[in-house]
Amino acid sequence: MELSFVLKKIRLVQKITQEELASSFVCDVSEIQALENGYYNRFISKKKIRKILKLYSKKFDLNYKYLLKLYKNNFKDYIKNRSCIFLETDNFNRKNIFLPNVAKYLLIFIFSFSFIFYFSLQIKDKYEPPLLQVINPVSDYKTNDKKILVYGKSVPETSLTVNNKEIYIDGDGSFSFEISLHKGVNILKFVASKKGSKENVIIKRVFLEEENQVAKLDKSK
Numbered sequence: 001m002e003l004s005f006v007l008k009k010i011r012l013v014q015k016i017t018q019e020e021l022a023s024s025f026v027c028d029v030s031e032i033q034a035l036e037n038g039y040y041n042r043f044i045s046k047k048k049i050r051k052i053l054k055l056y057s058k059k060f061d062l063n064y065k066y067l068l069k070l071y072k073n074n075f076k077d078y079i080k081n082r083s084c085i086f087l088e089t090d091n092f093n094r095k096n097i098f099l100p101n102v103a104k105y106l107l108i109f110i111f112s113f114s115f116i117f118y119f120s121l122q123i124k125d126k127y128e129p130p131l132l133q134v135i136n137p138v139s140d141y142k143t144n145d146k147k148i149l150v151y152g153k154s155v156p157e158t159s160l161t162v163n164n165k166e167i168y169i170d171g172d173g174s175f176s177f178e179i180s181l182h183k184g185v186n187i188l189k190f191v192a193s194k195k196g197s198k199e200n201v202i203i204k205r206v207f208l209e210e211e212n213q214v215a216k217l218d219k220s221k
Contacts, residue, residue, distance in 0.1 A: 001070060002038065002074060003035070003067065003071050003074045004035060004037055004038040004074070006070065007036050007056060018033060021059075024059065025055045031043065038074060049071060053068060129198045129200035130158045130200055131153070131173075131200070132158075132160075132190060132192040133152050134150070134152040134190055134202050135152045136149060136151050137188070137206050139204060140205050142206075143181070143208060144209055145181070145208075146208065147178050148178070148179060149176060149178055150176065150178070150179055152174070154169055154174075154192050159192070160192045162177075162179070162188055162189065162191075163188060164189075181206060181208040182208060183208050185206075185207055186206040187203065188203070188204040188206060
């Protein structure tokens with residue numbers, strides 16, 4: 001006697017569809033179809049088959065031991081006839097959940113890495129010193145002029161000071177101002193910073209040279 005025949009026959013006698021039976025057993029309709037066709041290799045474990053057979057026995061008042069005996073006999077024949085390897089629960093689950101789990105953990109890893117990378121960039125941007133370029137004067141600049149034009153470029157929302165004097169920065173990040181020089185070496189200390197960031201410091205030396213001797217003689221005449 002085939003178990004598949006018994007299960008299908010009792011269901012048809014009771015005029016119950018496979019879908020209704022699956023809903024009653026709280027299982028997938030494909031499992032009902034597999035049992036009624038003898039496709040035991042479609043189950044992830046023998047325990048699952050036994051569980052459904054118990055539900056059959058309770059619903060249709062059948063002898064569970066008889067159903068189980070039919071299943072064992074049919075299953076042996078099924079393996080012999082089709083050379084089917086039935087996987088036990090642990091081995092089957094490991095192989096079948098491996099790829100989905102890998103994909104899941106890979107997505108979690110990518111998301112976590114992206115979040116950490118983005119967060120690290122935000123921290124770097126916040127604490128990294130702002131851009132500061134002093135275009136004029138160049139390093140060790142020499143001049144005879146008592147005033148020079150200082151200009152350069154930074155980024156908006158940057159606090160800039162030159163020799164502790166606050167300098168206004170335009171919306172595009174540029175700045176310019178005039179500064180008076182004294183004879184000899186003039187030290188210009190540029191300090192740029194943003195809220196919570198480190199400071200970007202640039203030191204420029206400007207030499208105000210005395211008038212040449214020819215110019216002095218001309219003035220004395």
